[in-house]
Amino acid sequence: MNILEHNRRAWDREVERGNPWTVPVGPEAIQAARRGEWVIVLTPTKPVPHEWLPDLPGKRLLCLASGGGQQGPVLAAAGAQVTVLDNSPKQLESDRMVAEREGLEITTVQGDMADLCMFSDESFDYIVHPVSNTFTPDVRPVWREAFRVLRQGGVMVAGFTNPVLYLFDLPLMERTGEVKVKYTLPYSDVEQFSEEEMRRYVEEGEPFEFSHTLETQIGGQIAAGFAITGFFEDIDPDLDGNPLSKYMSLFIATRAVKPINAAGDKPR
Secondary structure (H helix, E strand, O other): OOHHHHHHHHHHHHHHHOOHHHOOOOHHHHHHHHOOOOOOEOOOOOEOOHHHOOOOOOOEEEEEOOOOOOHHHHHHHOOOEEEEEEOOHHHHHHHHHHHHHHOOOEEEEEOOOOOOOOOOOOOEEEEEEOOOHHHOOOOHHHHHHHHHHEEEEEEEEEEEEOHHHHHEOHHHHHHHOOOOEOOOOOOEHHHHOOHHHHHHHHHHOOOOOEOOOHHHHHHHHHHHOOEEEEEEEEOOHHHOOOHHHHOOOOEEEEEEEOOOOOOOOOOO
C-alpha cells in the first residue's frame, strides 16, 4: 500500500469533514497577527510562546506538513516569508484561500514531509511543524531533512503525540471507560490492524497513523544535529472519551536550534 497516497486522499476528505486541523483562521486572527499579536498552535490548545519565534518580519519560514490555512497565514501576516508544504492538495487550497482573502503572499508546495528535495540546503530561518508526523511511518527522515534545509542558527518548533496514547484500545475506552492495553509500541495502523480494520479504513478514507518512540521524536532531533532549547506538554480537550486525557498530557512540543557551524546527520 502507498501510505503517502492513501493519506493524501484521506486528508482531502478530512477537509470535507471539517477536521479542526483543516479549518482556516478568520480575519480577526490575521488582523491580530498584523499588530504583532500572533497566535499559533503546534498541539491542540497551548499557543507557541513568542520567544520561540522571535523577530518574524522578513524571516524565511517553512510550515512543514502544516496546511489548512492556520499557521501559515498567521505567520505571513506577522511578516514572515512563508512557504507551506503539505501532502494534501485541499489543505493547501485553504492556505491559498486565506492568502487571497487577506492579501498575503504565501508559497504552497505539495510534497512529503520526509523528502524536501525541492528545497536547497539552508533555505529557511524557521520551521513550524505541528502535530503531523503521526501520519508518516518513519519520523527520522523528517528531522534530517528539516535540519538540512534550516540555516545555521535557525529554529524548528514541532508538536507531536505522546506515544503512550497508542498503547490502549481507544474504541473500548470511548465506549465503556475501561483502560485496556492492546498494542505494542511503536504502534502502526498498517501493522497492527486486522484485515477488517484495514479494509474499513481504506473504504472510509481514514488516515493511517503511526506512533513514534520518544527516542525517535526527541532523540531523533538530537541525532540529526539539533539542540533542544524549549519543551512543553499539552492536553487534548477533544479526547474527553479517553480516560487518559484526565490524568496526563498527551501531546508534546519542542523548540530545536541548528547550531552554528553544525555538520549534523547527512540525510539518507
